Amino acid sequence: MSTADYGDEGTVRAGESLRIANEFTDVRVRKVWTRQGERLELSVPKKGYRILLDAMQLEIVAAQEPEKFTELFAVNLGSSDKEQED
Numbered sequence: 576m577s578t579a580d581y582g583d584e585g586t587v588r589a590g591e592s593l594r595i596a597n598e599f600t601d602v603r604v605r606k607v608w609t610r611q612g613e614r615l616e617l618s619v620p621k622k623g624y625r626i627l628l629d630a631m632q633l634e635i636v637a638a639q640e641p642e643k644f645t646e647l648f649a650v651n652l653g654s655s656d657k658e659q660e661d
Contacts, residue, residue, distance in 0.1 A: 585609045590605050591605060601621060602618070603617070603618045613630070616628075
């Protein structure tokens with residue numbers, strides 16, 4: 576793959592992707608190297624979502640309590656208390 580295959584994030588090289596899936600979603604994970612350093616790429620091909628996370632961002636994710644992800648799911652699925660109040 577050439578650098579142009581990766582878009583405009585400056586990715587210069589990418590490792591093999593790992594697929595994690597269940598009955599609800601299919602996520603691809605791989606390590607990429609950019610001009611700014613190493614990143615973890617998470618993508619959901621079916622929906623077109625993609626994000627690159629550096630080590631500091633991953634540390635913040637790892638420090639979260641599981642309840643924080645429950646809150647994020649509720650907001651993303653439209654069932655949070657905040658949205659119901661509006």
